Amino acid sequence: MRRVPNFVLLRAFEAAARLESFTLAASELHLTQSAISHQVRELEDYFGRKLFVRRNRRVEPTPEGRRLLESLSRVFDVIEAACNEVALAPQAQVLAVYSAPSFAVKWLGPRLPAFMQQHPDITIRLSSGAEPIDMTLAREVDLAITYGTAQARAGVIVTPLGKERILPLCSPRLLDDGLPARTQMQSLPLIDSQLSRVTWPDWFDANGMVCPTRPRASFDRGALAISAAVDGMGVALESIRLAERELARGDLVPVGEGEFRPVARETHFLCYRQNEAHLPKIATLVAWLCAELGLDPGPEAGGTGARRPK
The missing domain is CATH 1.10.10.10 (Winged helix-like DNA-binding domain superfamily/Winged helix DNA-binding domain)
Incomplete structure (x- = not known):
């Protein structure tokens, strides 16, 4: 007892x-x-x-x-x-999804209403956390979307969710149209995203520039760094996948787009147990995610090709 x-x-x-x-x-x-x-x-x-x-x-x-x-x-x-x-209807299915926080807030969350409208018999139970989880132990989770890395385990399918372009983003009111982007990047305040796969020293080095040594504001979530950039705090080096709504509204703009060397990384990974890939609720969400991201879901989820960006 x-x-x-x-x-x-x-x-x-x-x-x-x-x-x-x-x-x-x-x-x-x-x-x-x-x-x-x-x-x-x-x-x-x-x-x-x-x-x-x-x-x-x-x-x-x-x-x-x-x-x-x-x-x-x-x-x-x-x-x-x-x-x-x-108390749900007999045909209803509950799908427990664990997601990286910024992906949940910035990308997945805004799309879930459309998914639920298309699939009313699937009830999403969403939780979030920064750490990857072991799908062989976390039996209460049906599907996980992790950031940075995914724990490889026998019997677990791990699918990269495509490369994400990582660009310097800021509020348009911080930019001076009369100055070259390279000149502005040397003086604009910079925002650190602590968990980002690409750091400011990486970015400046890739573009043949010296990273300024002045203090930088720092946030432990990409979503917070993006919000700070919208508020005019400085330039965030973040994924345009996570900032798509801010870019679409004009709240953020890329600094020197086309002038700087592009950076792309696989940063998010989809994980689910292989012996559950055939379950309708799993297969449905995997296929929907891949369609939204322009990926082939692969043979495990009903696709026919490699799980790579189209």
């Missing part, structure tokens, strides 16, 4: 801590205030420590109570999602 307190006690605590009120928790759970108070005290006895500071009209979680609330909130969200999935 699992060594956890009675679920009823945890439920009472979660409601009281989230609402910071025994009265509101009682109303939400259709109990009396005294019942909530009793259940919370029983849970405090179980842990041997106070979980709330009682005040006149409200209660405030102690540091231990806040830690418990944060964990329980995540657990309850998972339980709620699992219950909702049971």
Whole structure:
């Protein structure tokens, strides 16, 4: 048996801590205030420590109570999602997708409404994280899109999602049309994207220039670097795949396009288990992703050719 307190006690605590009120928790759970108070005290006895500071009209979680609330909130969200999935129509499929954060926000997320409209029987459960995951262990994930690298494992299909052009991008208001791009790049403020496959020293070296040594603003996500560039903070060296909406709106422009040496890298990778490639929900999303990116999905996902850009 699992060594956890009675679920009823945890439920009472979660409601009281989230609402910071025994009265509101009682109303939400259709109990009396005294019942909530009793259940919370029983849970405090179980842990041997106070979980709330009682005040006149409200209660405030102690540091231990806040830690418990944060964990329980995540657990309850998972339980709620699992219950909702049971209630889906018999033909419905739930597809758990794990994605690199910037790809999820900048590229995948804006396209998901169209995918869901085309495939109403597939419910997407999207999570994100910066680290690659081991698909042989993460059984709760059906398909992963990772950044930088993908963990090669027997029985796991890893598909590069095509090369991405990485360019210096900035707000058009930072540029001076009367000056050459090379001259401007020596004085414009630069933005570091910490996880980028291409660094500013790499880019300047590739273009036969000396990288300025002045301080640079730094962000640990490409999406944040792109947003900072839109706000006029400086020039971001980022993938135009991730910045496509900002470029289309004119919020960002490439600096010296056609003048500097182009840089392209395979930066995102699609991963799924080989023995699940035939599942309709997997095959459908793989085919859709590849179509959106102009790639051949390959024979494992119903294609016929190598998994390379068309």
